[in-house]
Each structure stands twice: as C-alpha cells, then as structure tokens.
Amino acid sequence: MITTTLSDFRKDIKNYFDRVTQNFETLIINRGKDNGVVIMSLTEYNSLQATQHELSSRENERRLDSAIEKLKSGTSFSKNLIEE
Numbered sequence: 182m183i184t185t186t187l188s189d190f191r192k193d194i195k196n197y198f199d200r201v202t203q204n205f206e207t208l209i210i211n212r213g214k215d216n217g218v219v220i221m222s223l224t225e226y227n228s229l230q231a232t233q234h235e236l237s238s239r240e241n242e243r244r245l246d247s248a249i250e251k252l253k254s255g256t257s258f259s260k261n262l263i264e265e
Contacts, residue, residue, distance in 0.1 A: 183208045 183197070183206050190197055190210050200206050201222050208220040221229075236242050251257040 182206065184211065185209075186211055 183200060185197065185208065187210055190208075197208055197220075201208050201220055202224075205222055205225055207225070210218045210220065212218060234241075235245055248257070
C-alpha cells in the first residue's frame with residue numbers, strides 16, 4: 182500500500198499510476214483528517230467485484246466453502262471440457 186498527499190500525487194501522477202498498475206499496489210491519497218481517496222488497478226478492482234459477487238448470498242458462500250473443503254480434503258475431481 183502506498184500513501185501520499187494530493188500535492189505529491191499531482192507532481193508525479195504517472196509514476197504513481199505505473200506503480201499501482203504494474204505492482205498491484207493500492208494508493209491512498211490523503212485529503213485531510215479522515216478524508217481520502219483510494220486508487221487501485223482495474224484488475225484488482227475486478228477481482229474485488231468478483232469476490233463480492235461470490236459472497237453476495239449465503240448460498241453462494243456455502244458453495245464456495247464446500248468447494249474449498251473438497252480441494253483441501255482431496256475429494257475434488259476434474260472434468261474435461263467438450264470443445265466444439
């Protein structure tokens with residue numbers, strides 16, 4: 182996680198954006214007491230959105246937990262996809 186001020190961010194915006202996108206860093210720009218902005222890469226944002234969707238309902242959460250348990254216990258199996 183990178184933290185900076187708005188003034189420093191303005192001075193070196195390209196460098197900050199490069200660090201965020203290339204290193205999957207999260208950038209926090211402080212804008213005063215208890216106020217700020219978070220910048221993250223689109224890849225990281227999409228990952229968070231996917232996780233939020235997976236955990237959006239209790240049923241989805243149970244399915245995910247079940248799949249994780251099967252992987253940990255070695256009782257999972259693989260299937261070949263049919264290519265058309």
